[in-house]
Amino acid sequence: MIDFRGLPLPVNLLVLVVSAALVWAAGTRLAQYVDGIAERTGIGRVFAGFLLLGGVTSLPELATVVTAAYNDHPNLALGSILGSVSMNVLLLALADSLIGRDSLTSVVAHPATLLQGTLGIVLLGVVGAGIVVGEVELFGLGGWSLALVPLFILAVWMASRYENRPTWVVAEGSAVSRAAPKEPEGAGHSLTGLVVRSTAAGLVILFAGYVLAETGDAISVQTGIGQSMVGFVLIGLVTSLPEISSMVGAIRLHRYELAIGDIFGTNLFDLLLIPIADIAFRQGAILSTAGRFETLAVFLGMILTAIYVVGLLDRRNRTVLRMGYDSLAAILVYFFGLFLLQTIGSG
Numbered sequence: 001m002i003d004f005r006g007l008p009l010p011v012n013l014l015v016l017v018v019s020a021a022l023v024w025a026a027g028t029r030l031a032q033y034v035d036g037i038a039e040r041t042g043i044g045r046v047f048a049g050f051l052l053l054g055g056v057t058s059l060p061e062l063a064t065v066v067t068a069a070y071n072d073h074p075n076l077a078l079g080s081i082l083g084s085v086s087m088n089v090l091l092l093a094l095a096d097s098l099i100g101r102d103s104l105t106s107v108v109a110h111p112a113t114l115l116q117g118t119l120g121i122v123l124l125g126v127v128g129a130g131i132v133v134g135e136v137e138l139f140g141l142g143g144w145s146l147a148l149v150p151l152f153i154l155a156v157w158m159a160s161r162y163e164n165r166p167t168w169v170v171a172e173g174s175a176v177s178r179a180a181p182k183e184p185e186g187a188g189h190s191l192t193g194l195v196v197r198s199t200a201a202g203l204v205i206l207f208a209g210y211v212l213a214e215t216g217d218a219i220s221v222q223t224g225i226g227q228s229m230v231g232f233v234l235i236g237l238v239t240s241l242p243e244i245s246s247m248v249g250a251i252r253l254h255r256y257e258l259a260i261g262d263i264f265g266t267n268l269f270d271l272l273l274i275p276i277a278d279i280a281f282r283q284g285a286i287l288s289t290a291g292r293f294e295t296l297a298v299f300l301g302m303i304l305t306a307i308y309v310v311g312l313l314d315r316r317n318r319t320v321l322r323m324g325y326d327s328l329a330a331i332l333v334y335f336f337g338l339f340l341l342q343t344i345g346s347g
Helices: 008-043 044-057 059-070 074-099 114-134 144-164 191-225 225-237 240-254 256-280 292-314 325-347
Strands: none
Touching: 008 044, 008 191, 008 240, 008 256, 044 059, 044 144, 044 191, 044 240, 044 256, 059 074, 059 114, 059 191, 059 225, 059 240, 059 256, 074 240, 074 256, 074 292, 074 325, 114 144, 114 256, 114 292, 144 256, 240 256, 256 292, 292 325
């Protein structure tokens, strides 16, 4: 295995750029293939974004988190998970700006997105409770951490049943009627071909995303930035590149539910990495190492997710700076949160 920390900084920067380009290309293609799979199987685009895009684009975080936890860097592991959660939600502001005259939450018409966002807030609440109340160790693992596993399975089960079940519907006259979906490039492939191409894109994302995260970690050490803040911002950013590329691909197809399902689904998969990191961490329950920094990071993720859940409920189609008011609020909250995190981290 390559020791990226032993490579010169310019080499790591070059590897970072090349890996990012590979992740971007694979993520964009993946959105097209997943859209085609959703069309042919009838599983629904919100659930497809949640399960397929969300699961695949979480692979770089898996490699990063396990490596950090196994090497006894619990703050880096937790910071990268929670940083990715907040960064992913912030990406919805980028998606919003790409749409143009309509706000993102006004063109998303399926209530399944609300369910996924709410489930994400619930799982974040469990993580926060584990940090504040304190972990109870069970066979060397944390009880709160282990509770995330059945909760995640329940979330997947609820999401799979909800999209195709008759529920309330959005009233006519919304902005969604002006956003006609485009035919995806993968429309000409068979279901088997789409699955094969999706698998290939996923493998590229796994490999290039892992290299991306490892070079990001090396750069953080070589530049001397604090470990918690690096995990939250730098590694959270670089491991979110698969989500950026797949989300942009979905937006270009006008598959807005697919894009939001990707983000909310990725965050649920990211939180599932906490018990996985707990297994890799050999010094006890990993949440027991968390402090004020990680607690605030959890709250930031909850608030950012809640902002978009409110936006999806309100569906106000008013924009400023080419984005909805909820996206502008998310940007302001995120950077204010970074300021508070930096204050705690340097205190």
